[in-house]
Amino acid sequence: MSQDIRTRLIHHDYVAPAEFESPVVAVHKASTVFFPDVAALRSRRWVDKSGYTYGLHGTPTTFTLEARLATLEHARHVLLAPSGLSALNVVNQALLASGDALLLPDNVYFPSRDLARHELARWGIAHRVYDALDPSTLDAALGPDVKLVWLEAPGSVTLEFPDLRALVRRCRERAPQAVLALDNTWGAGLAFNPFELGDGLGVDLTIHALTKYPSGGGDVLMGSIACRDSALHERLAWTHSRMGLGVGANDAEALLRALPSLALRYHAQDQAARRIAEWAQGQPAVRRVLHPALPGSPGHAHWAGLCSAAAGLLTLEIDPRHSVEQVNAFVDGLQCFRIGWSWGGPVSLAVPYQARFMRELPTPYEGVLVRLCIGLESVDDLIADLGAGLARLG
Ligand SMILES: *Cc1c(COP(=O)(O)O)cnc(C)c1O
Secondary structure, three states, rough: OOOOOHHOOOOOOOOOOOOOOOOOOOOOOOOOOOOOHHHHHOOOOOOOOOOOOOOOHHOOOHHHHHHHHHHHOOEEEEEEOOOOHHHHHHHHHHHOOOOOEEEEOOOOOOOHHHHHHHHHHHHHHEEEEEOOHHHHHHHHHHOOOOEEEEOOOOOOOOOOOOOOHHHHHOOOOOOOOOEEEEEOOOOOOOOOOOOEEEEEEEOEEEEOOOOOOOOOOOOOEEEEEEEHHHHHHHHHHHHHHHOOOOOOHHHHHHHHHHHHHHHHHHHHHHHHHHHHHHHHHHHOOOOEEEOOOOOOOHHHHHHHOOOOOOOEEEEEEEEEOOOOHHHHHHHHHHOOOEEOOOOOOOOEEEEEEHHOOOOOOOOOOOOOOOEEOOOOOOOOHHHHHOOOHHHHHH
16 A cells, blocks of 8 residues: 555555444445445445445435334335425326326325426326315326326315325225325324225325424425335336435434434424314414314314324414404414424424415315414413414404
């Protein structure tokens, strides 16, 4: 070996002893990965995670995160994507071709609909919507061209919980060629098992915006795609790799650090949101409280029949006598609740919405909707903040 310091600091002969264990997983950073010889360069496989080939194809850090997420999701295989939305898109691109159609629930996470409308449409892929609370509306939408059906439980913002078993059964009967994909961000792997819904029914894959609960900090963007079937996983993995998607090692580390407290945070935010939902039901300015665990909330019975927990989200439908401007002022005036997208972090958030701009099908919501994501503050402080705001609203 050369004695030139420039070379010696790169090609060094010290190798640290292998036996090192601590609570945290090492942060392996790499674009280049070394091979001992050309034969290894030619033969190593990354797709089944039996070896390392290139940073984009996985490191011990990302493989470990994927394995832990597979356990969380009740799945066997997991891929990481730079955001929840990009995870959705990997699924679309892997499974759809020109001439195919995909189905979306009308209460889908809005950017997913925008992706179909503006990007997939340009590639000759059509989308149709169904009413998640009425499985019979699938009949008109399902045809031989449908290769992918998205499910979401509950719906975005309005939180209607669908009868997932009925939706899956109907799709299996009428469109056996279609892959069934669930956006599992709300359930987070903790509220229910989408691969085993009962009666032998389950979805084929899930995506999860790790940005939300698994991150828990409001500071990391990441998504995952989870499935049980190895052939489906390989299909997704090849598309994922050809699209050049990867995640940063430090972001993977942040996720690995946050996962051990995931269940504690999820359940604490669940309890807090339920207390706030029950309190809000008695408020004169609130026409209705949307939260799947509340009796009377749309789809409550479906939630109760499937789930053991709920995410810390609720939506207030403000009495329609209050104008959009008044409700905006209510949100502006909140002190603990900050205004911003996303959820699952430590800070409680509020965003106003108007249902008529979000849906293609008619909705029963006439008042302005205020979506609340509950953070980790004292619940008494959050209730006092909302109470003062609603009192100002009158
Ligand atoms: C936030 C979210 C996404 C997208 O996640 P990003 O990481 O923000 O791209 C997808 N689906 C649902 C239900 C979400 O809440």
